Amino acid sequence: MSEEVMNELKRDYLYSLILKNQRADGRGFEESRDIVIKTNIIEKAEGSASVKLGDTYLVAGIKLQLGTPFPDTPDKGVIITNLELIPMASPNFESGPPGENAVELARVVDRGIRESHSIDLKELCIVPGESVWLIFIDIHVIDDGGNLMDAACLAAIAALLGVTVPAKKYGIGEDFKLPVRDIPIAVTAVEIDGSIVIDPSIDEGRIAGAKLTVTSNIDGSISAMQKSGVGFFTPEQINYVADVAIKRSEELREKFLEL
Amino acid sequence: MSEEVMNELKRDYLYSLILKNQRADGRGFEESRDIVIKTNIIEKAEGSASVKLGDTYLVAGIKLQLGTPFPDTPDKGVIITNLELIPMASPNFESGPPGENAVELARVVDRGIRESHSIDLKELCIVPGESVWLIFIDIHVIDDGGNLMDAACLAAIAALLGVTVPAKKYGIGEDFKLPVRDIPIAVTAVEIDGSIVIDPSIDEGRIAGAKLTVTSNIDGSISAMQKSGVGFFTPEQINYVADVAIKRSEELREKFLEL
Amino acid sequence: MSEEVMNELKRDYLYSLILKNQRADGRGFEESRDIVIKTNIIEKAEGSASVKLGDTYLVAGIKLQLGTPFPDTPDKGVIITNLELIPMASPNFESGPPGENAVELARVVDRGIRESHSIDLKELCIVPGESVWLIFIDIHVIDDGGNLMDAACLAAIAALLGVTVPAKKYGIGEDFKLPVRDIPIAVTAVEIDGSIVIDPSIDEGRIAGAKLTVTSNIDGSISAMQKSGVGFFTPEQINYVADVAIKRSEELREKFLEL
Amino acid sequence: MDKPEKFIIDGIRLDGRKPDELRPMKIEVGVLNRADGSCYLEFGKNKVLAAVYGPREVHPRHMQKPTTAVVRFKYNMASFSVEERKRPGPDRRSIEVSKVSREAVEPMIFTEYFPKSAIDIFVEVLQADAGTRTAGINAASVALADASIPMRGLVSSCAVGKVDGELVLDLMKDEDNYGEADVPVAMTPDGEITLLQMDGNLTKEELKKAVEMATEGCKQIYKLQRDALIERYKKDLEEHKEEVELVEIIAESEETSIESTIDNTDESGGLNDE
Amino acid sequence: MDKPEKFIIDGIRLDGRKPDELRPMKIEVGVLNRADGSCYLEFGKNKVLAAVYGPREVHPRHMQKPTTAVVRFKYNMASFSVEERKRPGPDRRSIEVSKVSREAVEPMIFTEYFPKSAIDIFVEVLQADAGTRTAGINAASVALADASIPMRGLVSSCAVGKVDGELVLDLMKDEDNYGEADVPVAMTPDGEITLLQMDGNLTKEELKKAVEMATEGCKQIYKLQRDALIERYKKDLEEHKEEVELVEIIAESEETSIESTIDNTDESGGLNDE
């Protein structure tokens, strides 16, 4: 009960700030929290990265294995993206198979990478129809401080950029760098009482109506979008978020990631 | 609580009718509800049928795929019957894997078809021990108005009668009509306070003691029976239900289905 | 509630006995309950044994099948041990996949057999890397009277000792006796209020702090140990339990089991 | 075993039985310590155990019924009970067998005596020949009585089948595998049918005869169930001598004219008789 | 079908539609007996059913919300609805579709009217072409109205895609399989966007145009949804003649200036019209 009262008070406070064009942590509406990215932190994985985005912390690990391609893409490698909201990360997460939030996060991360053609899957074919590389992207959320989506996307692509394909270990030639062709970056905004703020903190995420993630590429095009939350956007808001997201993704690419 | 009172009242009312040789919807004890069968309603399925039996509505779809035969019947096709009591169909159905009612329905439908040798499974063998046709019978219950058993059996055989085996698509010769040799039809009766009525409505099903399904064939023989419910039948009642079921199945065959 | 009061009373009574160097059933601290072992009781299994240990009763059945070896041991047969705490055996057991107690029991049984090299797995290889014998050890707990661990280990090895490998049935030569090289036997002790008693009854098991199982071999060496329960042992207690367990296992081997 | 050419030669079946003869049955009552009631039963090569717990609290609560007890029945086969190892856990067959078995015994239980409670019946098949569900129902019925669950009477169960075009009582494995029909039946002492399933091919006339044959089979089994329970009570009473005569009288008065035609010879070799 | 060389020839798509043209849509209201509200909807070759139950009790209890109703949405594909048989049960795709579909309709529901209650929405896809989620949302929205759930308005949904570098309304199967982008959208009558997903490749400018095209599509669909609901009320009223005029007036007053541009010709062939 007291928790509900707290939430009510917090909600009112945050709303009142937004009305005054302020955010609880002093950021501007278009400003995101501090980011720290570390790569190749897990030696057992072919690629790995941790991302700290404000209070949010998660780790992505990439494992490569040989397997059979999908029947309708016999000459392409396969990407499998999985994300776990383990109960360590939040009092609200429970053990068990991924729920709808974990599934949505994994699928949006996956679409951003897949649809930007970030990974050249044709170069991951060994014998068409028989043997290709499977890329497992596993994202482990360790501390939920809000906006998991952007952190997860960032960790995934940062980890992929460091992958060496372990061909030698499987006796099929020399190791080579994973052919990464683009750097899709997701930026999420939420609507709070008519205002749009990017990179929502966990409290902002809770009081937000609708949420919109825009994943954009090096050339400024968009490869994935996802509206979620019980609320809506006007077309103008969507165009605005797309603008801001594209701009912000360029900054992030410049600062942290390169091909 | 009020629901329980309603049920109590309804129960008393139905019992009192039965004592006066009447049913709530005016039918005779050996009379079944109106039936509407439509076939080939799902183009993506190799065969399909919807059955409306009074207020009950369900759809059966047949898909054929290539697969390996069971080790003990290497020269025969395989029938796999599945029935889902999806929560759309009734406030009493829950999501999740099939419960005991769904499993029982599927298995009795399956036995009627299998034991009547309705499908000539030997003609569905391509390479003995290696490759045969798998027939998936999937029954989707959409509106539970009582006596799902008879409707499900009817939909399954009606759907099977329209199946074309898609041999060409798999590059193994010309398409051909599924070899159907018999038309098993299930007729269900319930015992209410000593009386036997066929094709129970949902309310009759609820107040019934025991239930008996008899599936019979073109030649008047029986290929499957199933007693269910917390109650019993005398031997005389069983023989009576068998008689009525065989008669009724002939009428249904005449009216709706032919080889 | 009354159950809890009963448990409280029982607990006090048992504690007071222990203080007087007594046990509820009159046994000495190093004395185990009566044991009855029967073998080859299930004709359908390649080997089987029931063990009655005081009030505890369980059955182990061994099935052999052909299968592929693990990649890292291509020339060895495979042992798969499973134990079910079926709800028949105790009001405390529930249906469903094995919980932590069942998993622990199965794994400790398995380790005892595996680590003592009791089964000569190399003799169970048919074609290296392709075909080996799989040994399924299935243990069905039927009546939980305490100390399932010792009974389960005993049933497993007793059942294994009677196994004939059904090579003929699979067309790969003559049947032969399963090559059993050692007889690992588990002995469990619990700590109650500072005292150590072996073969705990179900009530003793409940009030015990920590539990220790020691599985030892023909040559007096130890192949598996497992401490469980919310409590601890001193190093001296552990050495004492190991001593007693090794002695007791020799007696059991002499009385019941031989190569 | 491949399909034999004939199943009945000169009126005798492959295992030496006559067409209307049951396999030997052995019943032991009260074999388990933890359960409130239990029964070990061999029927041919079937070896089954039944245990009853209850009336007891219902978990989860929302499964309670306000005016009657909930009866739950779980039929389970041990992995090693069949030729090919069975994966643990319920499959579709055992889900259906559990359902019809519950509906075979529940009509005899005075569930109205125990509102909001559960009566749990567990049947474990240790070795399966043909007819495990009938063996399980027979054992469950005895275990319910052993647990002192108030009942209108014992339920008895056996199957009738068709081989070589002829109806036979109580199919054994090969008759079941290659037979033309299988009709498991369960019955009250008054001949009311609480279980009836059938698959294969039967005419109306054959169905009628099959039920008659099953009725005779169930009567014989009922006698064995009763005897086993009386045996059990006697054993209990030997430990309470003074009460024995009273029960003898009761047993006598309940005796019916049904005579057991089965030699209950196979008293040794059981799982639990040490 | 393999990828066609071109999807738009002389301004006409492979199925004869213009770039900004929807597939035919057919809507039937109140088709189920058990559900509190229901809708059968065909959209091209998509055949979907939506059912609504509620407001009703929440099980399990701990899922209740103290001040609002819980809205649950379950999107499910029948095994036979797609080319390759689909295994029954939820997969990751349908879990995500269920989530975004719920979030597409929930903003329009006055959930605050029904604290501690559940409103359950079920969408079953009987046949899937491209666009099942938009078809499901359209049907769900109508079923909610049929169940008399108080709403701020109907939600309408369609997708915009890109083929041959050009934006087109409402992708059909082949356009979806081989197209360059897919943007499913759902909208309130006021043009507020409650569903927006996208994958593929779009510039900012294309996104802007895509949303505009979707807005036009949703307006057309909204008209069809409204017409179907009015049709349904009329039918109800014919059985209650005296009330009919009043409703006619209400319907009139609610009418907007949107004109349906789709010929709702395909009135036959449905699943439920006998």
Added chain:
Amino acid sequence: MDKPEKFIIDGIRLDGRKPDELRPMKIEVGVLNRADGSCYLEFGKNKVLAAVYGPREVHPRHMQKPTTAVVRFKYNMASFSVEERKRPGPDRRSIEVSKVSREAVEPMIFTEYFPKSAIDIFVEVLQADAGTRTAGINAASVALADASIPMRGLVSSCAVGKVDGELVLDLMKDEDNYGEADVPVAMTPDGEITLLQMDGNLTKEELKKAVEMATEGCKQIYKLQRDALIERYKKDLEEHKEEVELVEIIAESEETSIESTIDNTDESGGLNDE
């Protein structure tokens, strides 16, 4: 790596350690924001995180204990933590490790202080070398202290193994794979054993010596755990200057004569130190 011919050459192991030497260990306290207590720990190449939540409400309710807290322990390996990708979700091994790990720390928790509550411990293995369960128990113990859960003392854990017929402290991966025995142990500061597992082959005498070696190892680890916690408190106190002296005194008085023999050099390269 294939099995090496010898594991110990001139008294030195393959990774340069002496037989009784632990791998380097690094401990960071309070690394997570959401958890009530947390710890990041590296032990050789093992990288594990422990988080503690609680005391908090128990869901589902029927798992409550009326007089004590329920302690739950979930040990989980990240899919990418091992050579061959691990499928997400609990397997039999991690179920057992969770159980024995809980039983290793629970005896030290004053569970009686928090009836009807839950104390949840989560251990995530980010990278697995040999000895993840001992690493997890060490981290969990520190995380419990960080969460201010009242405890009788810290639990420390390491394994002893046998290679080349010789007992060695703290097996690394290759020693574990090809060794002759593995004995993970956990201990209280008083040398009481709360975890003891063993597989392989040991004589009675070897067991005795193994426990003695583990005791020495645990003492060293205990020192590191204590130092890490004191470091953490100091950092907290620097932000609350006035309180610092008091704590210094407490820390001093608790200091024991045990000296750390491990160079805690590997202070860089951690997961969380930015």
